[in-house]
Amino acid sequence: MSIEEKQNFQTYQDSDIAEYPKNEKELSSLIKHFYKSGIPIELVGSGSKKKIGKPLQCGKTINLSKISGIVEYLPEELYIKVKASTPLKEIKEELKKNKQQLAFEPIDFGYLFSGKSNLGTAGGLVSCNIPGPRRFKVGSVRDHILGFRGVNGKGEIIKSGGVVVKNVTGYDLSKLVCGSYGTLVALTEINLKVLPAPEESKTLVVHNLKLENAAYLLNQSISSSNDISGAIFLPTEPECSNCVMNIEKTFKLNDLKYKGSFTAIRVEGSKNSINERLQNLIKELKIIDFDISILETYQSEIFWNKVKNLEFFSSTKNNIFRIVVPPSECVKLVYQISDNKFKYYLDWGGALMWVEAYELTEEKFESIRKKVVKLGGYVSMIKNSDYLPFVEEVFTINRARFDISQNIKKSFDPKKILNPGKMYTGI
C-alpha cells in the first residue's frame, strides 16, 4: 500500500505520524496540546488536493477523515450541512436524488494528480476555493458557503455564519476560511448553499476559430442576455509535442466534429428555454454560416465534465498552472507568454487560463507572473514536474496584502502551527 493510498484508507492508523480525531472535541484537545508545545501540524482530509500549495514539513499530521457525514440536508431550504471530511461524491449523490447540485461545479483534481477520479472532501473543496466553468455565472466556492464550524490554532472551537443566504451578523469569516488552505482553522462542519440542477443542457461548439475571434465571441456571449453558463476556447495552437493536452483524444463524442479549435458555449435550463436562447445566440453572434456542432444534454454534460476535471491534462508530467486575468486581457496574455513551450485553454470566457508548460523553469514562471500581475491578474502553480519540482512562490501576493494576511493569520493561529507555509512563507 502506498503512502497516498494509506492516507485515503478509512481504518488505517499510523500513530507515529498521524492523529485521527473522531470529532470536533477531540480535534480541539489535540490542537490545544500542539499549541502548548508549539508543534506545527499538517491538516489532511482525503489528500486529493494535497499537492496544491507548498510542501509542508510538520512534526505531526492530523488526518480529519473521520469527521465525516451529512448532518442535515433540507432541499427546500437550499442548504446542506456536512461534517468537513464528508466525501464530495457522497454529497453530490445525495443532492442528485433531489435534482439539486453545488452550482459552482467542483473540480475533480484526481484526473490531474492520479489519472483517475478523486473528488476529495467538502473541507478540501472549501480550503482550496477553486470553482469550475460555471463560475462567471454563479460565483465561486466562497459564494456558496453559508457558515462553518472549526478549530483555530489555539484549539478553540469557533463558528461563523449560519444556514441562511442573507446574513450580515458579524464579519463574514466563511469567506475568509474559503481558500485559506487550512492555515486559519481546521474545519469540522460546513453549511453549503445548494441550487436546483438544470433540467437540460446544450452546447454550441464553433470550430476552427482563431484566438482573437474566439475571445470576441465568448465575450459577446457572456455580455448577452442569453444567460449562458459555460464559455471556453480549446485551441490547437501552439503546437507542443511534449505536452499531453490533446482535445481530439479527450473528446470522443458522436455529434462533435473534429475540426481545429473548439469555441464552446453552454446554455442550461428547461428544454424550450435553451432552444430559444441557443437560436438567439446564433443570430446575435452572426455565426449562422460558421462550422458548428451542437451537443444535446447527454453529450453536453460529458463534454463539460471533461473540461471541468482537466481531463486534457490527465497524467501529464509537465507543470500545470492556472492564470486568472480580467476577461479582456486574455488575448494579450497568450501572446505575451508565447516564448514558452506550452499548451493552454481558456475558461470563464477568457478570464481563466489553464496552462500546461514543458521544460518550465522558476525564472520563466516568475516572468509569466510579472506579466500576469501587470494585466491585473494572478497565477497559481497547481502541479509540479520533474523539470520544476518546486517553486518559491506557488501563489501570487503583493507586500500590502501579505502584511494584512500575516496579521489575519496571527489572529486565528498565533503560533503559526496550522499548515505553516502552505500558502506563503511566513503565513
Add this chain to the structure above:
Amino acid sequence: MTKLSMPKIDRKLLSIKETVVKNLKKIVKSENVLDHEDQTRPFETDALTAYKQKPLVAVFPENTEQVSKILSYCNGERIKVVPRGAGTGLSGGALPLADSILLCLGKFNKILEIDYKNRCVTAQPGVTNLSITQAVEEKGFYYAPDPSSQIACSIGGNVAENSGGVHSLKYGTTTNNLLGVEVVFMDGTITKLGGKTYDSEGYDLLGLITGSEGLLCVITEVTVKILKKPQSVKAALIGFPTIEDGGNCVSDIIASGIIPAGMEMMDKALIHATDNFVKAGYPRDAEAMLIVELDGTDTEVTELIERVNEIAKKNNSSSIKISKNDKQRLKFWAGRKAAFPACGDMAPDYYCMDGTIPRGKLAQVLKEIGRLSKKYNLPVANAFHAGDGNLHPLIMYDANDKKALEKTEKFGADILKYCVKVGGVLTGEHGVGVEKRELMCEMFNNNDVQQQIKIKKALDISSLLNPGKVYPILRKCAEEGRVHVHRGKTKFSDIPRF
C-alpha cells in the same frame, strides 16, 4: 430615547478640539471641516433616528490621499473615526461619537470607469446604488443588488453593510457582485483588494471587509459587476387567505426547482397601507400577498408563470394577477418598495427589524410576532423577502410616548431572539450597528466573538475605527478576554457574558 452605552468619552480630546480642527484643515480645504454644532447637527444620526449624537468634527475629504492622511493623523493622536456614506443605514452604524471625527465620503461621488469589455463599473464610494444602473442601462446592463433605499444609499455603504435587496435570491447580495475595492486602513495604508478578475487569490480580504460595518477600513473606491438585463421579466401578484398558505407556497416554489428573480411577501396590514400609498392594485381581501418576479426568455417566463400559478392554486391562492407590461410590473414593486414610508399612515413612528429565518419557519415566526404584538400592545406590519428568508417586521409606535421606544426595542429584540431560536440570524442586510450589538450573544459564544475581535485588532490595533458598533459594550470586560473571578464569584454576575 433609550440610553445607549458607548465607549468612554476622551474628555481631553474635547478640550483640544480647536487643535484637531486646525490640523484637519491642513489636510483638507477649510470649508470641508465642519465643527460648529449647527453644522454638525445634520450628521448626528443615520436612518436609525432614535439615536443622535453630534460628532466632534465632520470632515469631507475629496480624495484617497486625504482619507489616508486623516486616518494616519487620527491613529497617531488616538482619535476615534466614524465613517459615513449616505447615512441611510438602519442599524446606527454611522452614529457619531461625541469624541469622534465623522469621516463623510459624500464628495466621493464620481463614476470613474465603465468597462463593458470586463462587464464592470468602478465608482467612488459616495455614488448612489441606483446611479450605477442608470449609468449603464443605455447599453442594456444593470447592477443587480437593489436595496429599497437604492435611490439614496451609497455604493460604499452597500459594501460596508453587504446590502441585499429584492433580487438577492437569484443574483446575490453585494458580496457576490463585488470585484474589487480600494481601502484605507486606520494606520493610513492604502490598499487595493481584488480588481477586475472574478476571483482573488490568498485570504479573501474582499469578502472579509464586505459587511464589516466600517470597523476594519474606509472604502475609497468600488468595482462592481454589471449584468445584461434579461429579455423578459414578469411579476405575479398572488393573494392568499392565510399567512400559512403563502408561506407554504414559497417553500413549494423553491422545492420545485424554480429560483425566482424576486419573491416578496406582505401581510394584510401592509397590503392595505402600501396600496393606499401607491394604488398598486393589490388584493385587499387577502391575508397575505406574494410578489413573484420571473425572468429569462419569453418562453421561459411564460412557462415559469404557469408553474408558479399551479403551485399557488395547490396552496389555496385566492387571486393571481400577472403584469401585462413593464409599467405594471414596476407598479407592483412600487408598493413593496414603499412599504416603510407607507407605515407612516398607520402610526407616527415605526421601527424596522431585520432577521433572517429558514423559509419553512415563516408561518411559525409570524405567529410568534402576532403573539408578541399583543403582549407589548404595539401593532406590527410584516414585509418579507420570502425567497431568501429575510423578514422585516415594522413595529409601529409613537415616539412622543417616552416609554414607547423602550417597549418597541424590547419587542424587536424578542423577535430577533426568536429568529435565532428557529435557526435564523439577527440581521440579514441592515447590519448589527449599535442596534443589535447587545444581541450578538444570542448567536455567538465567547470564542466566536473573541475571534472576530482579534481580527478587528489585527487591522485596527487601537480599535479607533467605528468603535462601539457590532460588539457589545456591556460585556466589555469579558470581551477583552479576561474576567477576574474571586473565589468562584464573578463580579456583576447579573450582567450576561459571552
